[in-house]
Amino acid sequence: MKTKLDPVFLAPADLARADTILRSCVHCGFCTDGCPTYQLLGDENDSPRGRIYLIKDMFETGQVKAAQVTHLDRCLSCRNCETNCPSGVAYTDLLDIARGAIEQHQARGLTSRFGRWLLRRGLGLSGLLTAAFSLARQMGRWPGLARHLPVRLSPKRSWRSVVITQPTPQQVLLLDGCVQKAATPNVNLAVEQLLAVSGVEVVRVAKESCCGALNYHLGDHAAGLADMRRLLHTLAAAGPDAAPIVSSASGCGVTLKDYPSHFPMGDPDHELARRITARIVDVVELFGEHAIRVAPMRVAVHTPCTLSSGQQLGTNVTDVLTQAGIDVVALGPHLACCGSAGTYSVLQPQLATALQANMVTALTTHSPEVIVTANIGCQMHLGAGTDVPILHWAELLWQQHEALMSASDPKPDF
Ligand code: SF4
Ligand code: SF4
Structure with a gap:
């Protein structure tokens, strides 16, 4: 051209x-x-x-x-x-x-600019998010209030902790993310337990901040880059050196893997961005080596665009679940995206709802017991369009593993 x-x-x-x-x-x-x-x-x-x-x-x-x-x-x-x-x-x-x-x-126009500013500010305040989601979780306990909520949230779990017995366990840094930490804290609790079974110890990142996706993709590049730079330096200071940095939300993971493109040659953080990014993995990349077996059930897998097109990990969740003994059902024909796409479901509600309906129909074609995904935005967006429970795949895997281990609780409670 x-x-x-x-x-x-x-x-x-x-x-x-x-x-x-x-x-x-x-x-x-x-x-x-x-x-x-x-x-x-x-x-x-x-x-x-x-x-x-x-x-x-x-x-x-x-x-x-x-x-x-x-x-x-x-x-x-x-x-x-x-x-x-x-x-x-x-x-x-x-x-x-x-x-x-x-x-x-x-x-x-002014209204549109103000709405986008509000989104950036509101979603960027992790304390506000945590308070809002805890309130929603409390409301979800009451059926009369629960049906007015746009999303269904599971209560926070207190699973038995797996004790790592290896004298020098392998360590990984696990990212909490912003929305996922507030909306579905069970996901990283499950990841932690799943990794512990394989002798991998999770280290949390103190003072973890936003990956920058929110500001950057809404067009505020200066604020997005400042977020990215801040997180880069936080990760560089968070030990242990050279340990994999694990993201369990594919939307954050794809942004982190893209960091070098935002810090080109000549930028003071170019080398740091390259080194940190080389350590970023989606949690599913760890489970090729760390397999676990669970009780069989019928599950539909939703693969977020940020995992398939963004990270080229389109079949990994299905592979891990199949390896664990889960029956992954086929999907009906569908478009490539569920319509969540960060803040898209808020800014383009009509298109997002049409895409959500299309994806839900595809996911439920073969009547799965549960739907799983790998990104918090997709989980909440799809969950608002179906009564079939929808979980992060790691959460389902750990719930099923727990159920298998304790015969007293053979039916996991979604
Ligand atoms: S596939 Fe689309 S983006 Fe790529 S070269 Fe063709 S028109 Fe351009
Ligand atoms: S919506 Fe269409 S143009 Fe936009 S990223 Fe997806 S495939 Fe490309």
Whole structure:
């Protein structure tokens, strides 16, 4: 694709990066078929190729048009188009540059800007999140109140602790995340126990802060980068050196694995970002080695885009569960994304609900007892659309393992 970008519209680094990405697109359209918004709306402007043209126009004319904002806002950042692109077009990087430019040039109305600011601030306050989710958990105990809640939350568990007997256990740093820590604290409790069975000791990160995804993907690049830099230094100071850094929320994991692209050569933290990122793993990557057996049951696996397209770990959860003795049921036909996509379900409720319904139908086609996923956003979004219990796969695995170990509790309580 030929380009002639406006040299004053973007900062020099963004301009050069955007130009390289735009030129790598050969407009073949292989990316369009797998795009959930294109499949749902049938409008070329809601396809990756259409959005690339909209971004090119924005960067060449130096003007942000309302239609461009609308179609770019509808993008889920699911990265399915990147998986299907034979030319390796870094679409998400291009979209992020465009979203940053839209914010910087204040191309939205006041109400929209205020709403997005509120989201960034509200979700960034971990104390507020914890209080809100604890209140929701308390309300969930009362059936009359529970049906008014948009999400169903399990009570916090107190599982028996596994004692590690190895004299020098392998250690990992386990990230708590922001929303997951508040909404589903059972997930990391389960991860901790599952790892302990294999003799792996979990070390928590003191004063862990946000990975930066929230601010960055909402277009506030300066705040997103500041979040990333803060977490980088926190992780560098958190011992033990060289231990794997484990994320159990695939949305955070994909952001962390992307850090080197935000700290290019010449940045004082370039080397640190490279070293820390090399240690990041999604928790499912540890369970190829650390297998566990559980009582069989029928489970549908939802694979978040951030795990499949984002981290290329699309089959790992199914493999781990199958290896553990769980019957993973087939899914019906479905679009690539469930519509959660970070803050998308709040900002684009109609499209998010349509995608949620599509995914729930696919997941429940073969009547599973439980649905599992690997990301807190997807868990809450899908959970609001079905009565089938939905858990993080690690939580289910540990619950089932516990049930198998204590014959007194053969039926886990979801
Ligand atoms: S598949 Fe890749 S090269 Fe082809 S139109 Fe889509 S982004 Fe461009
Ligand atoms: S990131 Fe997802 S929604 Fe956005 S253009 Fe690509 S495939 Fe479509």
